[in-house]
Amino acid sequence: MQRQRIRMVAGNWKMNTDYEQGRDLAQEVVRKLQPSDVHVVMAPPFTHLKNVGNITNGISNVSIAAQNCHEQTAGAYTGEISIAMLQSVGVKYVILGHSERRQYFGESDELIGKKVKAVLAGGMVPIFCCGEPLEVREAGNHEAYVADQLKNSLFDLSEEDFKKIILAYEPIWAIGTGKTASPEQAQEMHKAIRTQVQKKYGEDTSMRQVILYGGSCKPGNAKELFAQADVDGGLIGGASLKSDDFIAIVESFPED
Ligand code: 13P
Numbered sequence: 093m094q095r096q097r098i099r100m101v102a103g104n105w106k107m108n109t110d111y112e113q114g115r116d117l118a119q120e121v122v123r124k125l126q127p128s129d130v131h132v133v134m135a136p137p138f139t140h141l142k143n144v145g146n147i148t149n150g151i152s153n154v155s156i157a158a159q160n161c162h163e164q165t166a167g168a169y170t171g172e173i174s175i176a177m178l179q180s181v182g183v184k185y186v187i188l189g190h191s192e193r194r195q196y197f198g199e200s201d202e203l204i205g206k207k208v209k210a211v212l213a214g215g216m217v218p219i220f221c222c223g224e225p226l227e228v229r230e231a232g233n234h235e236a237y238v239a240d241q242l243k244n245s246l247f248d249l250s251e252e253d254f255k256k257i258i259l260a261y262e263p264i265w266a267i268g269t270g271k272t273a274s275p276e277q278a279q280e281m282h283k284a285i286r287t288q289v290q291k292k293y294g295e296d297t298s299m300r301q302v303i304l305y306g307g308s309c310k311p312g313n314a315k316e317l318f319a320q321a322d323v324d325g326g327l328i329g330g331a332s333l334k335s336d337d338f339i340a341i342v343e344s345f346p347e348d
Contacts, residue, residue, distance in 0.1 A: 095348075096299055097299075097300060097301070097302050098129075098131050098324070099129070099131065099324055099325050100130065100131040100133065100302060100324060100326075101130060101131075101132055101325050101328060101338070101341055101342045102132075102133035102134075102135060102185070102187075102219060102260075102304065102325070102326070102327050102328065103121075103133065103134050103332025103338055104157075104159060104190070104327055104328065104329050104332060105117075105134070105135060105136045105159075106159070106192070106329060108137075108333055109136065109137065109333065111139060111140060111143070114136050114140035114143070115140070115143055115144075115147065117136075117333065117335060118140075118143075118144040118147040119147055121134065121335050121338060121339065122147055122151065122154065124339045125154070125339060125342065126343070128153070128342070128343075129153065130325070130342050130345060131155070131325075132153055132154045132155075132342055133154075133155050133156070133157045133185055133219075134154070134155075134156055134332070135158065135159050135185070135187055136156070137159070138158065138173055141158065141178070141181045141183060142181040142182075144156050149182075155184040155185060156181075156182060156184065156185075157183065157187055157219065158178050158183050158185075158187065159186075159187050159190070160186070160187065160188070160190075161173055161174065161178055161186050161188075161207060161211060162210075163203065163207045163209075165210075175210050175211060175214035175216070178216065179214055179216065183216060184216060185216060185217045185218070185219050186207075186211045186216055186219065187218075187221065187260075187327075188204055188207050188208055188211065188218045188220050188221065189201075189204040189207075189208075189220050189221045189222065189241070189245060190221045190262070191223055191262060191267060192267075195264075201241060201244035201245045202244065202245070204220070204245045205245035205246065205248070208220060208246060209249075209253075212249075212256060212257075217257065217258060218256075218257050218258070219257075219258045219259075219260055219304070219327065220246060220257055220258070221260045221261075221262050221327070222238045222241040222242060222260070222261060223238065223262040223263045223264055223267075223306075223307070224237040224238060224264065225265065226264065229263065234263070234281065235281070235284045238281065238284070238285060238288075239284070239288050242259075242285065242289075243288075243292075247292050251293050251294075251297060254289075254293055254297065255293075255300065258302045258303075258304065259285060259289075259301060259302065259303045260303070260306050260327040261278070261282055261285060261303060261305055261306070262305075262306035262307050262327060263277075263281070263307050264307075266306075266308050267306070267307045268329060268330060269307075271308060272307055272308040272310075272317075273305070273307060273317075275313075275316040275320050278305045278317055278323055279320035279322055279323065282303045282305070282320065282322035282323050283321075283322045285301075285303055285322075286298050286301060286303065303322060303323065303324055304323075304325045304326055304327045305317050305323050305325075305326050305327070306326060306327030306328065306329070308330075309331065310330075310331045310337065310341070311331070311340035311344070314340070314344035315344045315346075317344075318344050325345075328341055
């Protein structure tokens, strides 16, 4: 049976690696990667994008992503990075709405929605992150919380635009904590997210929606997570900084 959705593993390097370490990491990943149809994405710091792009150039299933961008086209925004700058170095994906951006840089649902539109207008693909903090999970309100994030930032998009987006469910309590969501918790939330998409954009769009899991995903738990029906891959932080771990995660999908 033809698979309805692509499978993807994206490495979010966050604020790690200097230029040479980034070069070495990207080269190792490329060297160790076995041919497959898994979409492999690396999101290094801005300063490394061009070089990592050169290293991955010509490998059809490997792309580079930015970790953020500014919502305005250009101008007096000291320290910011525009869509055109990212386009000019071959960026394909932009991670948006990461909980660290929300938490440490005060990014609101509304701002993230603007960035999503800017990225789409620039012909790139947003990887939109959502996910609840621990207290929301403990109060049992996680599904409603994530539904609100989707509604507030994304659900004013046309169906045509929405279809281009990758979603990533990243429960905040699992990020960098070594405490991963259980496969059952991940599946439950991915299904809930797919149901929200189905209610807004219909069955066909919801069944085609790629939803990644992020939060302490490692070689030791990726297989179980990726075996879940509604988990289409991972957004990997810490483990994406070690080429062996990252490659092992890329190889963790079930056999067809
Ligand atoms: P960790 O894999 O380090 O928990 O980070 C997940 C993440 O935030 C990816 O964007």
